[in-house]
Amino acid sequence: MNDQLVIAGKSYSSRLLVGTGKYKDFTETRAALDASGAEIVTVAIRRTNLGQNANEPNLLDSVPMSKFTYLPNTAGCYTADDAVRTLRLARELLDGHSLVKLEVLGDPQSLYPNVIETIAAAKTLVAEGFQVMVYTSDDPIVAKQLEDIGCVAIMPLASLIGSGMGILNPWNLQLVMERVKVPVIVDAGVGTASDAAIAMELGCDGVLMNTAIAGAKDPVLMASAMKKGVEAGREAFLAGRMPKKLYSASPSSPTAGIISSTRS
């Protein structure tokens, strides 16, 4: 089945996007990424540790840019200005790479997006030639505004970052999908494989997750489960589910040819 996810004109076979944070070590990170089948992986941009041992293992060695599409994020940024500066640094760091994940947070307790700052940052970044995949609330009006600004993917939360609470408001996700033509990728909230499947059955174009895999007891096995959950949900969406009904007047087995009853 040729069913590709197209973001900013580039095709991807996997609809699962995965973060690279919170793993035990880079070996586990890489094993989980391989099990997930993800092609796009998020990375954070942080100050270099000034006292660092020069031979310390490096993310780029375990997760080479030749094998994965890096999606640098702005995690931890609370203003449009900090987010823009972070992604300018990311573009310089990654040799002009322009596909980025914008997230501007509202407060450290909820990590809920600040959509006012997000919109301001998106305008600047799009004007500077970035291809912006944007983390946002599940507000359909904001989603449409972000698309109109020129964002290449809209990434609403399904529940709070790192909460694992699952798809709390499928109705809003549907409202977002109805209004937006660019890919809609659920970013945040997925806790287990059925959550990923539900997001995909709703018609989302992809799912982005980190903690659901890294926070599992066996992250590599959960990565494999998430791959299957996303694939199963996508196929179910494309197949078109049967309608729900309270009673079935249509048995699955033939009604003719039933042997006669001995009780007359």
Added chain:
Amino acid sequence: MGNMSKVITVNINGEPRQLSANTTVAALIDEMGLTGKRIALERNGEIVPRSTFVTQRLSAGDKLEIVVAVGGG
């Protein structure tokens, strides 16, 4: 030599650091053991392209951010 012996203070990733005046970005990177590492550098809010590391000289009070890619979601 006059000018070369002068010491300036710059701020790197939030910490003060003393350098001899006229130090280039490339010399600083080397002094920090970061030569050849994949890093990006911002000086007073502006990106310093890698290609200009050898020509840009640091000034007293410069605020530098030096970043790398790390695991994140």
